[in-house]
Amino acid sequence: ENVLTQSPGTLSLSPGERATLSCRASQSVSSSYLAWYQQKPGQAPRLLIYGTSSRATGIPDRFSGSESGTDFTLTISRLEPEDFAVYYCQQYGSSLTWTFGQGTKVEIK
């Protein structure tokens, strides 16, 4: 089973700052199959990024994704007030399995 470990657990930043979230896989992940979701309190998750770096429909370009080996990164270039939320990475693996990371909370400093 491929385990996704997200870091940090909590990121305390101010609006306008840059946020860098990490997702490390215990095994190789195809870059085609790594996604990021945003979840605000009381809401369902929302797909932000798929295929490591492709933005989902309607997602602003301050959100970007990248990879380096088994390390994947979600970057929010300049935090807006509505960006404070929990972010999850997710990978699609072989044999039709899906795995989520444990989440990173981005909170207002």
Next chain:
Amino acid sequence: EVQLVQSGAEVKKPGKSLKISCKVSGYSFTTSWIGWVRQMPGKGLEWMGIIYPGDSDIRYSPSFQGQVTLSVDKSISTAYLQWSSLKASDTAMYYCARLLGQHYFQNWGQGTLVTVSS
């Protein structure tokens, strides 16, 4: 507009059965996988299983195999998640989601809160 509308919150006693629903609109129901995701109180997201409405092909997460049953009713574009005997540990929010390809959870329902308590 793609919409997934889930049934309302449920409060059940341990040992009881339950079936919750996810009605979709805005796309052809039989052409996209539907997945179910659990979120226990204050916790993260867990994939439970997915079903392809076109032929009812199902994949269960090993963690949920034998614990839940997925099904669909194509005539009313609705997917279901059911339990035959609930446990207190089933207390959680349950989301249905339409998959993008087979890989990503693209469109989400609003969630169904299930509370199991004696």
